Amino acid sequence: MLRVLTLSSLFPDATRPNFGVFVERQTIGLAALAEVELRVVAPVGLPPWPLRRHAHYRPLAGLPPAETWKGLDAIRPRFTVWPATQGRFHVAALTRALVPVLDRLRETFAFDVIDASFFFPDGPAAVALGRRYGVPVSIKARGADIHHWGCASATAAQVLAAGREADGLLAVSAAMRDDMAALGIPADRIRVHHTGVDLDRFVPIDRVAAKARLGVDGPLIVSVGALIPRKGHDIVIEAIAHVPGATLLIAGEGPARPALEALIAQTGARVRLLGSVPHDDLPQLIAAADVMALASSSEGLANAWVEALACGTPIVITDAGGAAEVVTGPAAGRIVAREPGAFAGRIGELLDAPPAAAATRDCARGFTWDANAAALRDHLAGLVGRGDPNGNVGG
Template sequence: MLRVLVLSTLFPDASRPRFGSFVERQTLALAERADTELSVIAPRGLPPWPLRTLPRYRALATLPEREEWKSLQVYRPAFLNLPMTGGRFHATALIETLTPMIEEVRSDFPFDIIAAEFFFPDGVAAVELGRRLGVPVSIKARGSDVHHWGRLPRTGAQVRAAGRAADGMLAVSEAMREDMIALGMPGERIEAIITGVDLDRFVPRDRADAKARLGVHGPLVLSVGALIPLKGHDIVLQAVSSMPGVMLCIAGEGPERQHLTDLIAKLGLQDRVRLLGNIPHAELSAWLAAADAMALASEREGLANAWLEALASGTPVVIPEVGGARQVVREAVAGRLVARTPEAFAAGIAEILADPPAPGAVRATVAPFTWAANAERLHAYFAHLVSGHGNGLVSAN
C-alpha cells in the first residue's frame, strides 16, 4: 500500500469550492486506486488580526482545521501571510505552522511520501519537512509557481533550492519541464505528466440545442479563466469586437471585472459579451459544449485544464503558444495556435467558424488524457521515489 500525504495551498474549501479544483480531482483519482491511501494538508494563508476580519478572509478564517472533504481526510492549518512582503516569508511561516502538527498527522497516517502540489511555498516547506522526517518529497510545477515565484528576487532562490533538494519533481507539460531545467533544476529528476480530464462530465452535445438552452443565438466564443491580466481576456474581447454577430462569454471571476466591464462599454459590446462569473463545473460543461470555439489569451500557462475540458466537449481552442499548448493542439482539428494579439485571435476564431471540425474528432484528440491514466502514472512515479529513497537512487545534491 502506497500512502501519500498531499500538501497543497491550492485546494477547494466551503468558501472557495473551485479553488484548486484540478488538485482535488487529481487527488480523488489517485485515492480511487485500491493500492493507494491519501491524506491532504491544505494550509490557509491568513494575515494578522484584525485583517482577518476583512470580507476576503472572513470565511477562510472560520474553516474547520480538520474535516472530511469528498471522502478525503483534509487538514486546514492556518499560517501567517504577511501582506506587502512579496511572499518572502510564506515558506518560513508555513514550515513553522506545519512542524508541530506533522508528527501528529504521521502518527494517524504513516505516509511514505510528501507530494507538494505547488512549488511555492508548498514545495519549499515540503523539502524541509521531508528532511526532518526522513521521507521523500515530490514537488509539482503547474505554471506561475515557477514562472512567477521562481523568478522573483525575493522568492526565486527558495524555489530553485527546493527543486535541487527534492527527490523528484513533476511538470504539467514538456515545456514546463524545459523551463524548470533552465532555472537550474536537475532534469533527470523531472517527469512531465499531463493532467487528466473528466471525459464523463465534459462531452459533446447538440450544439444548437445547447445554445438555445443558454439563450445564445449565432456563433459563440467562450473564454474560461480568472479575471486577471495574465489570462488576456481583453485581447479576446478586442478580437470579438471586429467580428460582427459573434457572441463572447467569459467564465471566471477576479479583480479585472471592472476593467473588462468598462472595456465592453467602450467597445459597445454590451449586447454581445457576457461576464458569467464563477460557474459550477456542471454548468461549465454545458457552456463548453455550446461554444463554437474556446479562446484564452494567457500570457503563460503550464497546461490549462480549460484547454482539455473544451476539447473533451468537442470544442476547438484558440490559444497562444505557451506552456504545453503544442502538446494539446497537435493538429488543426484541435484548434489554432496564434500570436497573443487581437488580430491573430480574430483570424484564428474566424478560421474555425468558417470550417468547424466535427466535435467527435475534436474530442478524440484528448482521449488519452483520462484521470485514471494520470493516476496510474502518478502512482508509479511516487512508488519509484519511495523505493529509491535512502538507496542512492535519488541524490539531493
C-alpha cells in the first residue's frame, strides 16, 4: 500500500469551489487507484487578527478544520500570512502550523511520501517536513508558483532551494520544466506530468442550440480565466471588436473587472463578463463556442486549453508555457502573438474555415485523468522505493 499525504494550498473549499479544481481532480484520481491510501492537507493562509474579521477573510476563517471533500479526507489547518511582506515568511509560518497537525496525523496514518501539488509555499514546507518524518518529497510546478514566486526577490531563494532538495519534481509541461531549469533547478530531475481532462464531461454538443440557450446569435468566442492582467482578457476584448458579429463570453472573476468593464464600454464590443462559473457548468459553455481564446502572458499548461479541445472547440492562444504541447496541428487551433490584431485575424480564420469537431477533440485524447493518476502513482512509488533496497512501497 502506498500511503500519500497530498499537501496543497491550492485546493477548493466551500467558499472557493473553483480554486485549484485541477489539483482536486488529480487527487481524486490518485486516491481511486488500487493500493493507494491518501489524505489531503489543504492549508488556508489568513492574515493576523483582527484582519481576519474582514469580509474577505471571514468565510475562509469559518471553514471546518477537517471534512470529507468529494470523498477525500481533508484537513484544513490555518497559517498566518503577513501583509506587505511579499511572501517571505509564508514557508516558515506554514511549516510551524503543519508540524502539530502532521504529528497527530502520523499516529493513525503513517504516510510514506509527501506530494506537494503547488511549488510555493507548499514545496519548501514539504521539504522541511519530509526531513522531520523521514519520508521522500515530490513537488509539482504549475505556473505562477514558478513564474511569480520563483522569480520574486523575497521568495526566489526558497523556491530554488526546495527544487534542489526535493526527492522528486514534476512540471505540468516541458516548457515549465525549462523555466524551472532556467532558475537553476536540475532539469534531469524534473518529470513532465501533464494535466488531464474528463472526456465524458467535456464533449461536443449541438452548438446552434447551445448558443440559443445562452442568448447568442452569431459567432461565439469564450475565454476562461481569472480577471487578472496576466490572462490578457483586454487583448481578446479589443480583438473581438474587430470580428464582425462576434460575441465574447468571459468566465472568471477578479480585480481587473472594473478596467475590463470600462474597456468593453469604450470598444463597443459584444462582451459579457459571466463572473465565476462553476466548473460543472463549463462543459456546456465551452462546447457552445466556435473558438476559445486566451491571451495569457504566462501559463504552465492551462486546463481550459485541453477542456476546449475535448469539446471540439479550437483554441487561439499565445505562445505561453506548454502551448506548443497542446496546439500540435491546425485542428487544435492557432498560437499567435499577444496583440489584438493577431487574435482577431486567427479567430476570423477559424470562423471562416472551422476544423471538424471530431478532429479537434482528437487533439485532447492524450490528456486524461487516468493517465495523470497512473503516472503520479508510479512517480511517488518510485520515490518511496528508492529508500527500500527491495523496492517495496508502504506496508
